[in-house]
Amino acid sequence: QMHGLILVDKDQNLLRPSIIWCDSRAVSYGEKAFQAIGTEKCLSHLLNSPGNFTASKLAWVKDNEPEIFEKIDKIMLPGDY
Numbered sequence: 001q002m003h004g005l006i007l008v009d010k011d012q013n014l015l016r017p018s019i020i021w022c023d024s025r026a027v028s029y030g031e032k033a034f035q036a037i038g039t040e041k042c043l044s045h046l047l048n049s050p051g052n053f054t055a056s057k058l059a060w061v062k063d064n065e066p067e068i069f070e071k072i073d074k075i076m077l078p079g080d081y
Contacts, residue, residue: 008076018078
């Protein structure tokens, strides 16, 4: 669950169910980042396309669940939660 997304509020309450690493809803966000950052830099520094990365999932939440995004205090990975 390395690239899963856990969002908590200031009281450490979960704001939504986790979006696990293999969830593909944010792939288009990652593809946009891949194009903006550049293929060479992504593959040499990230070792992958950012389609399933946590930042892509966070961007999805920002655009699709703004009421949840506004309440975020901490962004965590499942292993850290």
